Amino acid sequence: MSATDTRPIVRLQKVNKHFGKLHVMRDIDLDVAPGEVVVIIGASGSGKSTLIRCVNGLEPFQGGRIEVDGKYLEPNGASGKSLQAVRTEVGMVFQQFNLFPHLSIRDNVTLAPRKVRGMTRQQADATADRLLQRVGIADQADKYPGQLSGGQQQRVALARALAMEPRLMLFDEPTSALDPEMIGEVLDAMRELAKDGMTMMIVTHEMGFAREVADRVVFIHGGEIVEQGPPERVFDQPRHERTQAFLSRVLKH
């Protein structure tokens, strides 16, 4: 369901980024339609995490332009006010969860809605309880992050991001720091979210999940988009030899 008839919610135009001499993103052009699930794959160091971190301005970039929901991020950190506006509309789930260890699970979820959206504590608590229910941890709301398993923490992180009612969700290797038996529960929660029509950009090494959930798979190598298309096409008939080499490494064992 790549809704190409509507205006893209994310539009990257000729985005370039350098880390010193290293050219980590080269002329990246990428549109994401509302409701679309885009999975970005590639070897470590290919620039895929950097790409999605640019979309909410956690990484500055040097050339090109990024449009998110009608607001523009400018090169060299010159976005000004639109930076915080973009972040308010874009949720992110990190590899290391990054829950706030000094706050209860409920307060992890309610902090931003209260401080940014101006919700009352009662409103925010109601939202938090509903979202924690949705990700299956309603009974842990009064605990602290350190008392939860990795899988539970990552689901709280998802609820925390959703509490801001984002238009777009970014996932930066959300299952890479998890014990194998906990990966499933996090992927399930993401699957539900995709089913509900959330626009998602996901960096992951879970190829089975990518094939199942993605509307489009984007393969990045050396800071460039080498190939993209529907998952069946990219996984079963990769056109570029770099894609073939990468897939044969990650799928053959």
Next chain:
Amino acid sequence: MELNFQFDWHAAIASLPYLLKGLPYTLLISFGGLAIGFVVGILFGLMRISPTRWLRIPAVVYIEVFRGTPVLVQVLFIFYGLPTLLGGPINALTAGIAAIALNAGAYISEIVRGGVQSIERGQREAGLSLGLSGTQTFQYIVWPQALRRMIPALGNQGIVSIKDTSLFSVIGVGELVRQGQVYIANTFTALEVYFMIALLYLAITLSLSMALNLLERKGVVG
């Protein structure tokens, strides 16, 4: 020569009422100085890690000057030196509080810097990614965690500064040591009086240690 000197408990106890007159001064200089020093330390500690160079440089200069010179010299400078510049005398108590504030402030700046820098980058990124401003992220996420990690180091600094106030007998503030010296001059009971003074310092520093331990344990899980 036969050593038949005995510790005279009566003399020790008898000195207490007189010594205790110095206690309020010791406490006032210590905790007044530390309270101001904490504010100074937060200010300069944050300036020290500012991305803005013209905030960073003055902080570095302040920290290096006040960590790198003895607190005794600092208080002598303030009490005897500064009046020449200011054209008026400085109260000894004020000079003592100022010296502790400036000296502890320099060390606390470094404690604040270390505490804030020890918070993982991902914490800040998570706050920003939720749409919190930089200031909100610091206020609600980074600072509370940093403060908790700073408690043991702040406790150390508190103890050091409390003991440093004993040097201020040289400018004539009637704190514990000064009171003791005056008392000894009349009674020749140095052994007993200095023993009691040591006990009083120990009582203050132990109380502080216990209070901070409690604070650290009562802090939230995580």
